[in-house]
Amino acid sequence: MLWSSVKINEVSSYSTSDDWVELYNLFDSCVDLSLLKLWDSSTGSAMRSLSGQSIAKHNWLLVDVNNRLGKDADKVILKFDEEILDEMDYGGTELFAPSDGQVLARSIDGTGVWQITTQPTINTTNIIVLPIVPDNSVPTSTSTTTPNTEAEAQAMVTDWAMIRINEVVSDPEAGNEWVELYNLSNSDQDLAGGWLCDNREATSTCKEISGTIMASGWLKIDLVTNSYLNNTGDSVVLRQPDYTEIERVVYGESSAPVKGQSLARGIDGTGNWVITINITAGAANIIVVPAIPINTGGGGSGSGSVESNAVKVSVPVVKKIATTSTAAVEKDSVKIVWKMQSPYGLAPGEMGLFSVVGSADPRGGVVDYVWSFGDGTTSTGQIISHAFVTSGIYVVDVFASSTTGTKGDKSVKVFVGLGFSVAQAQVVFGEIKTNLESVGYDNESIELINRATTTQNLAGWKLKNKAGDEFVFLPNTVISVSSSLKFYRAVTHLSFNKDGDTLKLLSPNNQTLIIYDLTKSEEKKNLTTSSTTINKVAVKSSTTGAWTVARGVVTALPGNFGVQYFYIQTVDGGRQVYQYKKDFPPLAVGDLVEVRGTMSEISGTKRIKISNRNQIDILSTAQKIDPVTSELAELGVESLGDVVQIKGEITEIKSNFMYVDDGTTEIEVYFKQGAKIDKKQFVEGNLVEINGVLAQGKNGLQIWPRSQADIIVTGASEDLIKKQQLSAGANTSKDTAEKYLTATAGGITTLILGFLMRARGALVVGVGKKAVSLAMRLIGRG
Secondary structure, X not given: OOHHHEEEEEEEOOOOOOOEEEEEEOOOOOEEOOOEEEEOOOOOOOOEEOOOOEEOOOOEEEEEOOOOOOOOOEEEEEEEOOEEEEEEEEOOOOOOOOOOOOEEEEOOOOOOOEEEEOOOOOOOOOOOOOOOOOOOOOOOOOOOOOOOOHHHHHHHHXXXXXXXXXXXXXOOOOOOOEEEEEEOOOOOEEOOOOEEEOOOOOHHHOEEOOOEEOOOOEEEEEOOOOOOOOOOOEEEEEEOXXXXXXXXXXXXXXXXXXXXXXXXXXXXXOOXXXXXXXXXXXXXXXXXXXOOOOOOOOOOOOOOOOEEOOOOOOOOOOOOOOOHHHHHHHOOOOEOEOOOEOOOEEXXXXXXXXXXXXXXXXXXXXXXXXXXXXXXXXXXXXXXXEEOOOOEEEEEEEEEEEOOOOEEEEEEEEEEOOOOOOOOOOEEEEEEEOHHHOOOHHHOEEEEEEOOOOOEEOOOOEEEEOOOOEEEOOOOOEEOOOOEEEEEHHHHOOOOOOOOEEEEEEOOOOOEEEEEEEOOOOOOOOOOOOOOOOOOOOOOOOOOOOEEEEEEEEEEOOOOOOOOEEEEEEOOEEEEXXXXXXXXXXXXXXXXXXXXXXXXXXXXXEEEEOOOHHHEEEEEOOOOOOOEEOOHHHOOHHHOOOEEEEEEEEEEEOOOEEEXXXXXXXXXXXXXXXXXXXXXXXXXXXXXXXXXXEEEEOOEEEEEOOOHHHEEEEEEOHHHHHHHHHHHHHHHHHHHHHHHHHHXXXXXXXXXXXXXXXXXXXXXXXXXXXXXXXXXXXHHHO
């Protein structure tokens, strides 16, 4: 189901003849529209059924809707049954209704923002020609909402969301300070009436700007002074004519450029902010960082610590700029070396993980990454979690800029819609008949079953044998809920080696979802999956040395118990993931990962051995795994590697472990060094709740807590309470006796010392000393 790639692209609602709607196909193949309909704001009936219609790849389709659309305001909706695939509405404050001779069109086919244009482009690339606005007037419009001021009229025809602050000189060597703006759109923009402000937030101090900025071009704004911006830290704020803030760039003392430097984006309009000695007013930014960082606070990378509140826009970032300066940048043959991971498909609202961990600059520089997700949002960093709100095909771009000047960009398509999610898929093998069973060519088949509660789109998924032969599922291959599809050999052309083979189910971006071992004599079993987000990967996992692909949630990190391994929880139980080199990607408890390696076993716990970090893919984050709760007597070796939860009494504490008894039996709770358990926080008789990984020790089963937080003291046993009460009483009696004796000793000592003070002669003094000593001994015995 690739209908989400079809977008409403152009609308004519004010016509002397029939109204029409133009659609555009973003996908790389033809899409059948037979089940779709176009609706307006009326719910009585559709404007037009698209039965029998199709739309070629990257092409347009004109649909006549008679005179159904309202001139003042209306809505155009593309629907499949009750699912809205795309919609747009006009006649409000965000998008005015067009007038005679005008149409509504996207600024970029299929993805851009909606604008009024005087140039209809039926079945060809949209070209935006903004209406001419007469002085002291507003565009002709029959909309019930009209701008109240000249500033609002200007804001209406200028797409301010596409304008970016691009370069700043706050401490010029000569002349005035200036700010360069960049136009992300593919049309010229009139900036008259806009404002540039600093951090004083006073409109009286803002600088009014004027001029036209060319499509994908630059405009230098002279601030007419060399003292407007603070050299040690300030803000540069872009506002549209009605003072609505478009973008704010904040730089501090540690990230302020000095004379001979500017603050510039690593990539025009989208990149991270960097201090450069190559000032490029009115041209493409070319970053040359200072040889000795100045005012960087010892960071070493030359990057300014700059925060920018980017405006969310609906237009993809323009990457290629047809100018001489950009061509000069492209001459650099050294490019970023990419390693990128991204989801192929997601459900609306599902969090996907995007990673460029492992990408690098061949020149050795520090690389900044900027992501543009095609839905108007951007982000920075190596690992990003992102969810798309609505269905569609999104082109996700990541731009890289290094402190050495090396640049690069990478793009990937993400399919978002019901049935596109790979992480949530629950497609399993059903009955498999192959040439290994001598069933005859016509009967050889592979059955797939959907055990999820939603349909699953298999377009682009693959079946693959051990020899590398593969069958790619065709567009619109959809398995309904609790249904199955059967694929015969006449279609797949897959055959299998009689000495043994494997059958793999792969996602379109080659993630292995299921591996099934095929042998001539093996009894075929239907595979099942859990209802959780962990997809079960089936293999002869008990066979040491067998290749396996497993999905599970990280339950213990490298370093909790040992630096060469961590634990995951799969639907088949806990697994230890081991690597001798200790080279793992950044992991967090709750990460859903796919691990590819060979099976082995350590002290009864199933282990997956890998050779490098590339055998681990992080599929999503923040997954929840509930521990297995059980009485101790019911725990067995089948649960080794699982995260378990027990409750009981601490019966004995040793140097690096303690015993806990729940009334059925007792178990050893072992304190691994990496868990950093402080046993002084516990006493024998404490009632505790303990979470940890079940492991096999020398004397039986053990529980390994991962940190101090895994052991919670919930109370005290009756024996401990009585012991504490007796101890408290004994301490009270002892304290009373000591206070009485101390007072008595003090009184006697005072009498003796008084006697000594009156006495004369050495004999009397000596006798007095002995008396005092005797009195103190007597008191001590008491």
